[in-house]
Amino acid sequence: MTDTTHWSDRLSEYLDGDLSPAEWNACTAHLETCPSCRDTLGALAEVRNAVAGLPGIAPPESLWTGIAEQLGASPLTGARQDGPRRMTVSLRSLAAAAVLVAVASGSLVWFALRTASPGASFPADDAPTPVLALAALDASMDPIIADLEQLLRERTTSLDPAVLQSIETDLRAIDQSLANIRSALAEDPSNGPLNRQLARTLRAKVDRLRDAALQPTGRGAA
Amino acid sequence: MNRAGLAVATTPDRGRTAPGSGGDLPEARLVTQAASGNREAFEELYRRHVDRIYGLAFRWVGPEEAAEVTQDVFVRAWEKLGTFRGDSAFGTWLHRVAIRVILGQRKTMGKARQRFSADEADLDRSSAPPDTPDHRMDLERGIAALPEGARRVLLLHDVEGYRHEEIGTMLGISPGTSKSQLHRARMALRACLEGMT
DSSP states (O other): OOHHHHHHTTHHHHHHTOSOHHHHHHHHHHHTTOHHHHHHHHHHHHHHHHHHTOOOOOOOTTHHHHHHHHHTTSOOSSOOOSOOOOOOOOHHHHHHHHHHHHHHHHHHHHHHHHHHOTTOOOSOTTOOOHHHHHHHHHHHHHHHHHHHHHHHHHTTTTBOHHHHHHHHHHHHHHHHHHHHHHHHHHHOTTOHHHHHHHHHHHHHHHHHHHHHHTOOSBSOOO | OOTTOOOOOOOTTOOOOOOOTTTTSOHHHHHHHHHTTOHHHHHHHHHHHHHHHHHHHHHHHOHHHHHHHHHHHHHHHHHHGGGOOSSSOHHHHHHHHHHHHHHHHHHHHOOOOOOOOTTOSSOOGGGSOTTOOHHHHHHHHHHHHSOHHHHHHHIIIIITOOOHHHHHHHHTOOHHHHHHHHHHHHHHHHHHHHTTO
């Protein structure tokens, strides 16, 4: 089996971030020397984006009538008594999220430098180890991201449907990437490129949620 | 190249029907009202999400059964609305309901869906949704022509956003099989996009 044959069948996994770090590095090295695989990878990305962007399909107008007839015979399960959660996120939370991600990115830049050149200095002498610092920062992002997600849920009906769809698609892709990166880091916590990627992806998520929160109501650009 | 392969998909013209009387209400409030038995609120939720649900059903089970499946999805959603806790977006929850309905129906229906193989040269144009623009027709027909297993994985992964481990659990296949099916589907659709540029 040639190198091309081996990797050509796994380019979708490469595109989706499903390869192990070692496989990813090997595939990347192969792509640098194989124009055929590069073309295939580009085509796969186009297909993925085109499929992900498939629009909804308007059903027959009579569809609701059939549903309404069945609702009368269908009991509700566990009807809720509580109201929706209050929106507690403010612009201050959005600013706090941005600062936190900036700090995370800064710490990881130091970590990357330290990994590359152990003599690199860090401003705080008593700073925690990079891995622990990253884990702490990653965990501290959870409540902020949760608040931003709640803010987005509160705004789903005031946003342009096309904008909302774009936001949801982006966030799904980001969450998938985060899951892949965290899984890889669990096996190799000190991997510099992966840690940098985690910081970038967290920043991407916060930025996307923040952009969604600041979107004007009604039609607007995504 | 970003290791995670992060790519942003554009989502043009997601068809939406005109909102009903609850068109300006936040979705969380509509869900609460609908969960309390308010059918007008549920109808508004239906109108906001039906295009995507019907599109999923259309591409999964075909045009003949899509309407019936979509009806079943919304009836099931009405029955289970009280269990929605807001841990995810309502649309996300609704799509999970749709997947469970579709997969459950396939086990009880006992029908063998006859799909065109990828080698079929004479694709049935009616397999594409009505009013599909010409520039997207080839992609829709290509999806309709995929082998069933590959099409299901493609829809679950690239449209619905499920991971291969989740897809494997849903479809009773290994994550490795899911990955190879997805790759096979994407490679088969390459030619469809070449005519779209």
